[in-house]
Amino acid sequence: MARERSVDLDTKVIEMKDIVKKFGDFVANDHINLTVHKGEIHAILGENGAGKSTLMNVLYGLYRPTSGEIYVNGKREDIDGPSKAIQCGIGMVHQHFMLVQPFTVTENIVLGMEPMKGITLDMAKARQDVVELSQRYGMAVDPDARIEDISVGMQQRVEILKVLFRGAQTLILDEPTASLTPQEITELIHIMEKLTADGKSIILITHKLKEIKAAADYCTIIRLGKYIDTVKVSDVTEQDLASMMVGRNVTFTVEKEEKEPGEVVLEVKNLRGRDYRKVEILKGLNLNVRRGEILGIAGIDGNGQTELVEIITGLRKAEGGSIMINGENIFNAKPRTIFERGVSSIPADRQKHGLVLDFTVAENMVLQNYRSPQFQQYGFLKKDAIRKYAQDAVKKYDIRPADAADRPAGTLSGGNQQKVIVAREVNNDKDLLIAVNPTRGLDVGAIEYVHRYIVEQRNKGKAVLLVSFELDEIMSLSDRIDVIYDGKIVGSMAGKDADENTLGLMMAGGTHHE
Amino acid sequence: MSKNKSIFQSHIFLTVVAVIVAFLVGAIFLGIMGYNPITVYTTLITGIFSRPRYIAYSVVYATPLIFVGLSVAFSFKTGVFNIGAEGQFVVGSMAACLVGIFVDAPPIIHVPLCFLAAAVAGAVWGIIVGFLKVKWGINEVLSMIMFNWIAFYLSNYIVEFPAVHSEGTAEATKNVADTARILLPAGLRDVLAPTSNYGILIALVFVVIVYLIIEKTTLGYEMKAVGYNKNAAEYAGIGVNKAILTAMAISGALAGMGGAVQLLGMGQRISLFSGQEGFGFEGISVALIGASNPIGVFFSGLFYGALKYGGSKLNLIQAPSEIVDVITGTIVFFIAISHVFKVVRRKKKEVS
Numbered sequence: 001m002a003r004e005r006s007v008d009l010d011t012k013v014i015e016m017k018d019i020v021k022k023f024g025d026f027v028a029n030d031h032i033n034l035t036v037h038k039g040e041i042h043a044i045l046g047e048n049g050a051g052k053s054t055l056m057n058v059l060y061g062l063y064r065p066t067s068g069e070i071y072v073n074g075k076r077e078d079i080d081g082p083s084k085a086i087q088c089g090i091g092m093v094h095q096h097f098m099l100v101q102p103f104t105v106t107e108n109i110v111l112g113m114e115p116m117k118g119i120t121l122d123m124a125k126a127r128q129d130v131v132e133l134s135q136r137y138g139m140a141v142d143p144d145a146r147i148e149d150i151s152v153g154m155q156q157r158v159e160i161l162k163v164l165f166r167g168a169q170t171l172i173l174d175e176p177t178a179s180l181t182p183q184e185i186t187e188l189i190h191i192m193e194k195l196t197a198d199g200k201s202i203i204l205i206t207h208k209l210k211e212i213k214a215a216a217d218y219c220t221i222i223r224l225g226k227y228i229d230t231v232k233v234s235d236v237t238e239q240d241l242a243s244m245m246v247g248r249n250v251t252f253t254v255e256k257e258e259k260e261p262g263e264v265v266l267e268v269k270n271l272r273g274r275d276y277r278k279v280e281i282l283k284g285l286n287l288n289v290r291r292g293e294i295l296g297i298a299g300i301d302g303n304g305q306t307e308l309v310e311i312i313t314g315l316r317k318a319e320g321g322s323i324m325i326n327g328e329n330i331f332n333a334k335p336r337t338i339f340e341r342g343v344s345s346i347p348a349d350r351q352k353h354g355l356v357l358d359f360t361v362a363e364n365m366v367l368q369n370y371r372s373p374q375f376q377q378y379g380f381l382k383k384d385a386i387r388k389y390a391q392d393a394v395k396k397y398d399i400r401p402a403d404a405a406d407r408p409a410g411t412l413s414g415g416n417q418q419k420v421i422v423a424r425e426v427n428n429d430k431d432l433l434i435a436v437n438p439t440r441g442l443d444v445g446a447i448e449y450v451h452r453y454i455v456e457q458r459n460k461g462k463a464v465l466l467v468s469f470e471l472d473e474i475m476s477l478s479d480r481i482d483v484i485y486d487g488k489i490v491g492s493m494a495g496k497d498a499d500e501n502t503l504g505l506m507m508a509g510g511t512h513h514e
Numbered sequence: 515m516s517k518n519k520s521i522f523q524s525h526i527f528l529t530v531v532a533v534i535v536a537f538l539v540g541a542i543f544l545g546i547m548g549y550n551p552i553t554v555y556t557t558l559i560t561g562i563f564s565r566p567r568y569i570a571y572s573v574v575y576a577t578p579l580i581f582v583g584l585s586v587a588f589s590f591k592t593g594v595f596n597i598g599a600e601g602q603f604v605v606g607s608m609a610a611c612l613v614g615i616f617v618d619a620p621p622i623i624h625v626p627l628c629f630l631a632a633a634v635a636g637a638v639w640g641i642i643v644g645f646l647k648v649k650w651g652i653n654e655v656l657s658m659i660m661f662n663w664i665a666f667y668l669s670n671y672i673v674e675f676p677a678v679h680s681e682g683t684a685e686a687t688k689n690v691a692d693t694a695r696i697l698l699p700a701g702l703r704d705v706l707a708p709t710s711n712y713g714i715l716i717a718l719v720f721v722v723i724v725y726l727i728i729e730k731t732t733l734g735y736e737m738k739a740v741g742y743n744k745n746a747a748e749y750a751g752i753g754v755n756k757a758i759l760t761a762m763a764i765s766g767a768l769a770g771m772g773g774a775v776q777l778l779g780m781g782q783r784i785s786l787f788s789g790q791e792g793f794g795f796e797g798i799s800v801a802l803i804g805a806s807n808p809i810g811v812f813f814s815g816l817f818y819g820a821l822k823y824g825g826s827k828l829n830l831i832q833a834p835s836e837i838v839d840v841i842t843g844t845i846v847f848f849i850a851i852s853h854v855f856k857v858v859r860r861k862k863k864e865v866s
Binding site: 313314315334335336337338339347352353354355356357358359363367368370371376379380381383 | 726730731732733735736738739742743745746747748749750751752753
């Protein structure tokens with residue numbers, strides 16, 4: 001973990017002093033200080049909504065600070081827009097890439113700064129510049145590929161090259177690993193190290209502690225808009241960082257009581273199905289989940305997990321096989337029937353499938369149950385009962401803000417939106433809970449909550465089917481792990497025996513020898 | 515609750531600002547064309563308010579607009595854009611007309627029967643489009659615009675039927691039976707306007723009904739869920755296609771009844787159309803100005819109806835009555851802009 005890096009502590013590249021940014025009465029940044037040295041990777045850690053992005057938007061000139069000063073290379077600068085920031089050698093790679101999809105890699109990188117030959121574009125020179133730049137920093141890209149044809153990891157390289165092409169000395173990376181695979185994350189860390197070796201500085205916005213430990217030299221922690229501390233990463237543990245970020249002690253390990261699983265709740269036999277392109281993707285899949293058990297499905301995205309869950313929940317029709325809940329056939333039944341037979345689920349995409357963002361949290365809390373006598377009579381909604389139900393959930397599940405019940409779900413932070421879904425599905429209290437990537441994009445505090453409630457369902461004797469691309473999550477929660485590969489379950493092991501290497505091998509299609 | 519209220523109040527504020535700005539823009543146009551804006555606006559306003567009769571006429575003009583406005587507002591709330599209100603209005607009007615001519619019944623039965631026929635006709639017109647959408651994914655906006663023209667020519671075709679056609683020289687249908695009309699008692703009409711009718715009261719009833727459906731019922735909840743987020747609604751087990759069809763049917767029925775109220779209150783018969791009447795499109799403006807809120811639609815319908823009536827007086831001073839269209843268009847434009855600003859402001863907040 002310890003890296004030899006030449007951080008030049010005498011050269012301050014960026015200094016932000018007492019930055020305050022208010023939106024109306026809301027103080028997003030409350031006297032924040034940040035110092036970045038030459039050749040340093042400086043992480044900014046904070047929960048969702050802590051004010052990390054606001055601070056970086058101030059540095060990049062997207063927001064004007066209410067008060068405070070910014071120094072670049074020791075000189076006071078008034079950064080009034082991104083073009084000024086670029087002049088100052090500051091470049092930003094946004095979480096959501098800003099690339100022109102039908103353009104090639106080269107076209108995207110030189111966009112707005114195209115080399116000219118007379119009055120025409122000199123694309124040959126542009127291409128050559130891009131190749132040189134990518135070789136210099138060891139970021140292999142195909143200069144002629146179209147953005148829409150390359151992977152997310154590649155697109156990110158293009159974004160970084162774009163920033164370097166504009167002469168950035170300091171790079172801001174906003175949640176750069178959010179949509180990357182583990183291998184791509186490792187590569188990104190290598191790239192960051194190469195860049196710092198060349199004297200660049202990097203500001204890394206993240207809430208993933210592992211990556212901070214792996215990559216960063218210093219870490220500044222922000223909580224609820226306030227500056228908490230700046231620490232040397234090698235001096236602290238992940239646990240310390242988490243506590244500083246959340247403001248209380250956080251447990252990483254999930255408390256799980258020993259439990260003997262009971263009878264089978266979900267039984268899937270020989271399931272066959274196609275994906276949206278009509279390609280056969282489930283090729284005779286078998287699995288079962290019992291009471292008091294969490295079955296984790298490990299696998300690389302695209303091996304049929306999405307379709308499996310869509311079929312079980314009734315959103316997609318299967319081609320063949322059988323699906324039983326408590327001995328009742330729910331094969332190709334309607335979503336509502338399946339729900340009534342005892343299946344609730346936390347969908348992978350909370351904004352697309354989980355919530356109606358324009359509805360209030362209260363309205364979202366009864367999205368499946370609005371027809372039950374508890375919430376309606378003669379076709380009229382019992383608004384007070386619904387509100388009360390939601391307020392209780394908001395309290396119990398610590399959904400913020402405290403008056404969230406009356407607010408549109410779209411105004412909540414991502415973590416709190418996920419809590420609303422978890423609250424709803426756990427409250428539904430069905431025999432089977434399906435959770436798909438339930439903690440994607442959440443910070444440790446929220447992850448802890450979500451994990452706790454999933455385990456609580458299991459402890460209550462419910463069956464849980466957990467599908468996740470985060471191997472850590474699968475391993476820490478599951479009683480049993482099935483590995484999915486190419487539309488079939490190719491291996492199974494007890495959760496406590498699982499190790500990353502064996503699972504990784506099976507996920508990649510290698511055979512598992514008992 | 516207090517939050518909802520403040521949003522509503524701020525919308526009212528924005529609407530008032532939009533109205534003022536629109537009158538200023540109208541004044542500029544009038545000035546460029548060489549009219550004195552003050553004279554024109556004075557004529558417009560005295561033409562609406564100076565006598566009880568004028569106010570009564572304004573209400574008569576407003577009544578069908580409230581129905582069509584409700585229809586469009588309802589469609590907005592449920593995620594479809596009912597640009598087909600025009601056609602639903604026309605078929606509703608024709609259905610009421612046929613029942614009004616051929617059925618012989620006492621008023622207590624005849625009037626509801628006419629409204630029922632109009633509602634069913636409008637609903638069917640909406641459902642056909644909805645069916646094309648859910649079955650084959652045909653964009654409802656396109657098919658609705660086509661259905662407007664189908665309604666238009668269908669109406670003209672029926673007007674020419676010998677049994678339906680007026681016995682006089684007019685290119686129109688026979689008059690509907692007196693038992694089908696919804697006029698106020700003659701004594702009251704002498705004070706108000708000759709065509710003053712119960713329509714505004716019926717409109718009020720439907721304002722309340724639509725409000726209840728949207729805000730208070732499971733049906734409204736389902737339709738809104740589908741309108742806001744089809745995927746989440748489907749995931750939660752709500753029948754998406756059924757909700758879309760129901761929404762189209764209700765929206766169509768409201769527009770169809772707008773046709774009935776226009777016929778039974780004011781028109782008495784249907785003439786051969788030479789061009790689209792425009793009620794459906796005016797309904798879109800009414801819904802937008804009323805923020806798609808049933809109560810808001812009631813008032814914006816009155817406003818629009820008054821301007822429409824008052825605008826007809828401008829010919830008396832040789833001023834262009836089209837200035838009213840400039841004003842309403844500008845209001846809609848500014849209200850649309852204010853939505854853009856709200857979205858931008860919300861986006862900015864999200865970024866933080």
